[in-house]
Amino acid sequence: MMQLYMEETEDMLQGAEECIIRLETEYSDLDVNELFRIAHTIKGSSHMVGYEDIGNVMHKIEDMLDCARNSSILFDHSIVSLCFEGLDTVKKMLLYKKEQGSKEVMAELVSAATKIKETIEVFIRVNKKVEEKTVIKKPEPGIISSYLSKKVKGENKYYITFFFEEDAPMVSPVILMILNSAQDIGSLVYSSIGDNYFSESSCDNDIKIFEIIISTDVDEDELYTYFALFYIEKINIVDLSRSKVAEKDYSFIDDENSLYIIILKAFMKLYKIAFSLSKEFNINKEDIDIIRPLYHQAVKAFSKMKNKNKIDNFTTDFNEIYNDVIRIYEDEVKLDQKNCEHIQTQVIQLMERAYNYTKGKHIFSVFKSQRENFISRLNDFIRLLNKSSTLILLIDLSKLTTLNENEVKDLIEIKKEIKSENIELGIIAEGSEGRRIINIFDSIKQIAEFNVFGSERHGILGIFNSEDSFNRISERVKGVK
Secondary structure (H helix, E strand, O other), rough: HOOOHHHHHHHHHHHHHHHHHHHOOOHHHHHHHHHHHHHHHHHHHHHHHHOHHHHHHHHHHHHHHHHHHOOOOOOHHHHHHHHHHHHHHHHHHHHHHHOOHHHHHHHHHHHHHHHHHHHHHHHHHHOOOOOOOOOOOOOOOOOHHHHHHHOOOOOOEEEEEEEEEOOOOOOHHHHHHHHHHHHEEEEEEEOOOOOHHOOOOOOOOOOOOEEEEEOOOOOOOHHHHOOOOOEEEEEEEEEOOOOOOOOOEEOOOOOOOHHHHHHHHHHHHHHHHHHHHHHHHHOOOOHHHHHHHHHHHHHHHHOOOOHHHHHHHHHHHHHHHHHHHHHHOOOOOOOEEEEEHHHHHHHHHHHHHHHHHHHHEEEEEEEEEOOOOHHHHHHHHHOOOOOEEEEEEEEEEEOOOOOOOOHHHHHHHHHHHHHHOOEEEEOOOOOOOOHHHHHHHHHHHOOOOOOOEOOHHHHHHHHHHOHHHHHHHHHHOOOOO
């Protein structure tokens, strides 16, 4: 999106310069309207990608040209000069952002941009014709406008595209549910449809995708749960809070949970074998008899998955670990401490890759608490959780400084609820305040014992290392074929 913005903005600035050159010699309604259209477009796209400084300059130029178009100010050479100066400043700011210039250069550009905006404001105020004041009742804001007018809150910004199912009878109710979910977890910053969509019923069957930008404190991994709505085929989330743009389609239609569980079964057994090597320095026949069919089931599951680039790389590394284990069992490779550590390191690294790819989508769910109303948000999150496909839930309390008595009681009840669904629960407490949270859970061990870890990575490793947790997960995945 950023690359497209850069290319289109450079093209439009070139077109704007051509309009200005023609307007220097001869006035033309077509050129003024084209110049206005370009200023309006660059303003909107700049705000969309977070370049408010460029968007604000173009907004002032747009206002001035609009006044000239409706004849509230006289179009003369001063407007041409101001447009030329403003566009030149915008070109320099765009070049700076593209090439990451020095702070001194940026400071000069900010100063120039401020100066041109103030000059245009004064020019409009001084030259605007006095018109007879009429009282016009402002129309009531529509649905989209009411969401967009609210104060923006949240540290993260996401561009989300929703793809609707072909046979969806009506998509307007789904759009309303999307908007409500967005408002519940943050603020709507952009919508690809306007208020008029809801007043024109003929549009309802034409729309196939819906795009929004939201600002929220919720992490990307949690968003899938909030937007798993009826008649949404798939969702694409782009994190605008980071510099890279990644393609992350996640399908709500193609249910791959059973494939991931099959792979998890094989992986869990491989994990157990790898971490028993250093204790016994051998592999017994019983373990091999179990891992062999699980391995072949996993390879078959890998072949059915769609993201071939990631899956092929993962499968290659999975095969390598399995073959290392078989070679050790068949005495083709001498088993020593170095080999043990190598296999264990490979297993952990592969587990981390699998976890980062599947969390929030399959098997692993993560909830990250905020400082306010986290119990209420956690209850909502668990209510929406797909409990049949979730095997492990991690509750990250790292942003909290402490827990009060009622919050501890609520967490005990939540633990009971999660356990009744045969879902393993882990608490994450890291950072400077993590020790205080850990101490609270230590103090209630006699009442309720929680698995508390210093990071998500340690949480998954800890659950896999726990015999009790491992056996419960094994029971849940036993019947999947």
